[in-house]
Amino acid sequence: xxxxxxxxxxxxxxxxxxxxxxxxxxxxxxxxxxxxxxxxxxxxxxxxxxxxxxxxxxxxxxxxx
Numbered sequence: 001x002x003x004x005x006x007x008x009x010x011x012x013x014x015x016x017x018x019x020x021x022x023x024x025x026x027x028x029x030x031x032x033x034x035x036x037x038x039x040x041x042x043x044x045x046x047x048x049x050x051x052x053x054x055x056x057x058x059x060x061x062x063x064x065x
Contacts, residue, residue, distance in 0.1 A: 005033045038065050 013027035038061060045057040 003035060005035060006037060008032050008034060008038060034065055036065060038062065041065065 008031070010030045010032060011027070012030075014023065014025060017023045041064075042058045042061040045051070045061050046054045048057075051057045051060065
């Protein structure tokens with residue numbers, strides 16, 4: 001039996017850094033596979049209202065997966 005795989009496109013770009021902190025600048029573009037429906041996870045977290053706002057719910061879900 002083949003495992004169901006979702007494919008996602010991620011783009012990450014630094015848009016700010018703390019003052020006086022060294023950093024590596026750049027951006028990355030990835031296509032990744034994951035067995036979970038990440039959008040469904042985000043929606044479930046938003047519904048549970050566990051964070052200050054829905055943006056934080058989405059950030060947590062994406063960071064977790």
